[in-house]
Amino acid sequence: xxxxxxxxxxxxxxxxxxxxxxxxxxxxxxxxxxxxxxxxxxxxxxxxxxxxxxxxxxxxxxxxxxxxxxxxxxxxxxxxxxxxxxxxxxxxxxxxxxxxxxxxxxxxxxxxxxxxxxxxxxxxxxxxxxxxxxxxxxxxxxxxxxxxxxxxxxxxxxxxxxxxxxxxxxxxxxxxxxxxxxxxxxxxxxxxxxxxxxxxxxxxxxxxxxxxxxxxxxxxxxxxxxxxxxxxxxxxxxxxxxxxxxxxxxxxxxxxxxxxx
Amino acid sequence: xxxxxxxxxxxxxxxxxxxxxxxxxxxxxxxxxxxxxxxxxxxxxxxxxxxxxxxxxxxxxxxxxxxxxxxxxxxxxxxxxxxxxxxxxxxxxxxxxxxxxxxxxxxxxxxxxxxxxxxxxxxxxxxxxxxxxxxxxxxxxxxxxxxxxxxxxxxxxxxxxxxxxxxxxxxxxxxxxxxxxxxxxxxxxxxxxxxxxxxxxxxxxxxxxxxxxxxxxxxxxxxxxxxxxxxxxxxxxxxxxxxxxxxxxxxxxxxxxxxxxxxxxxxxxxxxxxxxxxxxxxxxxxxxxxxxxxxxxxxxxxxxxxxxxxxxxxxxxxxxxxxxxxxxxxxxxxx
Numbered sequence: 001x002x003x004x005x006x007x008x009x010x011x012x013x014x015x016x017x018x019x020x021x022x023x024x025x026x027x028x029x030x031x032x033x034x035x036x037x038x039x040x041x042x043x044x045x046x047x048x049x050x051x052x053x054x055x056x057x058x059x060x061x062x063x064x065x066x067x068x069x070x071x072x073x074x075x076x077x078x079x080x081x082x083x084x085x086x087x088x089x090x091x092x093x094x095x096x097x098x099x100x101x102x103x104x105x106x107x108x109x110x111x112x113x114x115x116x117x118x119x120x121x122x123x124x125x126x127x128x129x130x131x132x133x134x135x136x137x138x139x140x141x142x143x144x145x146x147x148x149x150x151x152x153x154x155x156x157x158x159x160x161x162x163x164x165x166x167x168x169x170x171x172x173x174x175x176x177x178x179x180x181x182x183x184x185x186x187x188x189x190x191x192x193x194x195x196x197x198x199x200x201x202x203x204x205x206x207x208x209x210x211x212x213x214x215x216x217x218x219x220x221x222x223x224x225x226x227x228x229x230x231x232x233x234x235x236x237x238x239x240x241x242x243x244x245x246x247x248x249x250x251x252x253x254x255x256x257x258x259x260x261x
Numbered sequence: 262x263x264x265x266x267x268x269x270x271x272x273x274x275x276x277x278x279x280x281x282x283x284x285x286x287x288x289x290x291x292x293x294x295x296x297x298x299x300x301x302x303x304x305x306x307x308x309x310x311x312x313x314x315x316x317x318x319x320x321x322x323x324x325x326x327x328x329x330x331x332x333x334x335x336x337x338x339x340x341x342x343x344x345x346x347x348x349x350x351x352x353x354x355x356x357x358x359x360x361x362x363x364x365x366x367x368x369x370x371x372x373x374x375x376x377x378x379x380x381x382x383x384x385x386x387x388x389x390x391x392x393x394x395x396x397x398x399x400x401x402x403x404x405x406x407x408x409x410x411x412x413x414x415x416x417x418x419x420x421x422x423x424x425x426x427x428x429x430x431x432x433x434x435x436x437x438x439x440x441x442x443x444x445x446x447x448x449x450x451x452x453x454x455x456x457x458x459x460x461x462x463x464x465x466x467x468x469x470x471x472x473x474x475x476x477x478x479x480x481x482x483x484x485x486x487x488x489x490x491x492x493x494x495x496x497x498x499x500x501x502x503x504x505x506x507x508x509x510x511x512x513x514x515x516x517x518x519x520x521x522x523x524x525x526x527x528x529x530x531x532x533x534x535x536x537x538x539x540x541x542x543x544x545x546x547x548x549x550x551x552x553x554x555x556x557x558x559x560x561x562x563x564x565x566x567x568x569x570x571x572x573x574x575x576x577x578x579x580x581x582x583x584x585x586x587x588x589x590x591x592x593x594x595x596x
Contacts, residue, residue: 006377090349
């Protein structure tokens with residue numbers, strides 16, 4: 001637990017040390033939100049679309065955090081030399097990942113709340129929350145599944161060289177699109193929807209939106225709940241397995257602490 | 262004091278025929294070739310060799326960062342490949358030229374973070390951090406961001422990090438790399454005191470600085486292209502050269518070719534240090550008998566080189582290396 005707390009502390013301290021970073025992380029998503037909201041307004045879309053975009057923009061902050069601050073983290077640690085220090089210490093590697101994930105969740109939740117509140121007030125997003133506990137539960141499950149995916153990526157990226165950066169880039173935009181951050185996915189062809197269902201964010205975003213924007217309850221979104229629980233149950237052990245596997249492979253091939261590949 | 266659990270062998274570190282091969286698409290490199298070393302408890306043991314000799318590979322295997330291709334390695338009596346978690350509890354690794362943590366955190370915050378990886382209570386960690394910072398003379402930078410520290414202070418921080426967990430075996434990989442003379446001296450003396458006066462643990466040091474190995478180590482293993490060529494105390498290694506003659510010659514050129522000495526009978530080996538600033542080369546030549554040296558001088562004069570200085574030198578560890586491989590550390594590939 002000490003390791004989890006220490007790594008969480010580093011993440012929170014590190015991410016909030018520079019006011020410019022915090023400002024950029026808040027302003028840029030709001031600008032993106034406004035672009036989509038005005039687009040929908042120009043198309044005379046119903047007012048729920050504003051709420052749809054605000055929730056999408058809020059939740060996508062977590063995906064960005066998972067990709068850049070979680071998945072690529074071991075790669076960065078390797079490049080800066082701190083990974084070696086972790087690997088020589090008698091600690092569980094999962095504890096480091098968990099600390100990184102929790103720190104990321106705390107940081108991003110603070111930013112996401114600001115985006116949600118600002119977005120709702122500025123754009124007058126109509127929110128209908130009948131079951132606040134369901135909203136919280138779905139939010140929690142979505143974030144857990146998403147960070148479990150981040151932990152899996154972090155393990156896989158550990159042996160990556162520069163391609164880690166490109167892979168993160170490659171994953172960013174398609175997930176924006178497939179998870180339905182700013183567009184309704186039910187309009188997409190079936191096979192693309194099938195592909196989108198492999199991303200936990202798709203189920204999470206859909207359920208959070210339905211509970212917060214459309215006022216639906218747990219009886220309506222139980223399928224999403226089951227899907228997210230399955231994601232969590234599969235992704236955590238998979239991340240642990242991948243971490244062990246990649247560490248052993250790295251030790252065998254000599255790539256564990258090899259930098260600037 | 263720490264007692265090795267591998268009691269029947271009495272060694273803190275022992276390797277048996279350690280081999281490490283790196284394979285890539287276009288080449289296979291044997292970084293370690295049957296390296297067998299035994300290091301006793303409380304010893305400061307040096308691995309001396311040029312870049313690419315296999316020193317870092319060796320230390321990475323012992324610190325559980327790399328698996329050997331074949332052979333066995335034991336640290337504190339534990340097999341590094343099969344009992345890596347037990348090994349990690351008793352060791353620490355400090356690598357020269359590395360960032361000792363997160364640039365955005367202060368020196369003391371970084372140390373606190375690393376103390377948590379070893380399970381220290383926050384109060385104990387803070388006390389220990391304060392002590393180490395005072396001892397290593399960088400307490401005034403406790404609140405300075407790591408990214409703003411000079412190389413010397415970063416390395417002090419790195420050493421403090423390595424000592425935080427009170428390791429029984431301390432691995433130092435080129436600990437004074439890139440440091441100024443004073444900082445290097447201070448760090449060397451601190452490490453020697455830690456191991457010898459305070460009797461805190463065993464040290465395995467890799468270096469390519471001859472003086473560092475000579476000054477600090479009880480025993481030195483000279484390693485080249487993955488093979489150990491000699492292993493003894495610096496004094497004994499140097500004593501073995503007493504029968505040879507070592508001359509230092511300074512000539513007025515940085516471009517001259519001295520390869521004629523490679524084929525000359527009676528020449529054991531030589532090294533050359535070229536200085537572009539002064540446009541001179543300092544040769545260190547080891548020969549069996551003094552008369553051979555006059556032949557070398559004649560050859561140098563044939564090349565129209567101006568001889569600026571000649572003097573007889575006492576054997577150093579570099580000369581030990583020259584006597585073993587016929588050349589100095591210069592011109593080696595990167596490790």
